Amino acid sequence: MGRVLIVSLVLLFAAVHIVCVSSFRKTAPAFLWTRYRHGSNSGLKEVVDYRTLTSKDLAESVLSEGGWSDILCSSGRQSEPVDIALLFVGKELHSADISKKRHGVHKLLELLEASFTGSNFSLALPFVAADHNKQTLENFLVSSFTDHCGNSRPNDITFFQSCGLENKAFKRLAGPSAFNDFVKMRMNSRQNEHTDLIVFCDDVADYSEKSDTEGAMLSELISSMEDTGAAYTILYASDPYIPLKFPYGSLERFLAESGTGNTSTNTTCDGVCQIKSSLLEGVFVGIVLLIILLSGLCCMMGIETPTRFETPQES
Numbered sequence: 001m002g003r004v005l006i007v008s009l010v011l012l013f014a015a016v017h018i019v020c021v022s023s024f025r026k027t028a029p030a031f032l033w034t035r036y037r038h039g040s041n042s043g044l045k046e047v048v049d050y051r052t053l054t055s056k057d058l059a060e061s062v063l064s065e066g067g068w069s070d071i072l073c074s075s076g077r078q079s080e081p082v083d084i085a086l087l088f089v090g091k092e093l094h095s096a097d098i099s100k101k102r103h104g105v106h107k108l109l110e111l112l113e114a115s116f117t118g119s120n121f122s123l124a125l126p127f128v129a130a131d132h133n134k135q136t137l138e139n140f141l142v143s144s145f146t147d148h149c150g151n152s153r154p155n156d157i158t159f160f161q162s163c164g165l166e167n168k169a170f171k172r173l174a175g176p177s178a179f180n181d182f183v184k185m186r187m188n189s190r191q192n193e194h195t196d197l198i199v200f201c202d203d204v205a206d207y208s209e210k211s212d213t214e215g216a217m218l219s220e221l222i223s224s225m226e227d228t229g230a231a232y233t234i235l236y237a238s239d240p241y242i243p244l245k246f247p248y249g250s251l252e253r254f255l256a257e258s259g260t261g262n263t264s265t266n267t268t269c270d271g272v273c274q275i276k277s278s279l280l281e282g283v284f285v286g287i288v289l290l291i292i293l294l295s296g297l298c299c300m301m302g303i304e305t306p307t308r309f310e311t312p313q314e315s
Contacts, residue, residue: 093238
């Protein structure tokens, strides 16, 4: 009897732990937009996927829905030539920042919003879970792109020195000025049906000292491509990362922002928030009912009835 109760409680607590971990795991957003005529089958201009995706799902969505399969693979059929595909991997933005408007990322959010609404095609993935097995997001995405193309591997791949790509054979760019020169040289050559994949990664060395530098950097890279008239597509993917020597970086930053009054006063709950709150309410009610059921079963099992009855005495 006692063992049954203990096992039931252990299973109950394990289920609660799994539900809580899966509900509150850290996610980051990803945005894709293009400045050319996108040949998607859906015909939609602005697409938002509210599912919680894995890094593998992100790569598949970018290749299929974002059209990068036709852009990167040499055997793909492009409806319109694309000169540059820019993969921008940031470290600052979390999924919660989209609705809370956290201080320090206003410029980045405004740029992403303007790019999302002002492009020929845009794809928003607000919830991407970091589950790429201790591999940097840029490594995972580039590997997924090359594996998808197979023999028709992606065209020239160039990355900034701040990236930790494992393949050392790729070209390197020292900084924004080198990127500007590279784009100008690329546009002067004008190779048809040829797209260059350029990977930019935010540096985590000075993570605690950042103040919306991603917004300024992304804006500068976009300006360099637009000044040369390049047809481009951009994938912004955030991969929040905190070094092991600062295990409580997020908590310290949250407390610092709370103490200085930088947190947003917006306490409204959007549609996604309401869905999550309803699910959690249902989970908690189910847990309470399960506890009541287990308690009733334990009480019923504890009732002992006599195994035999004495015969009544005759008077």
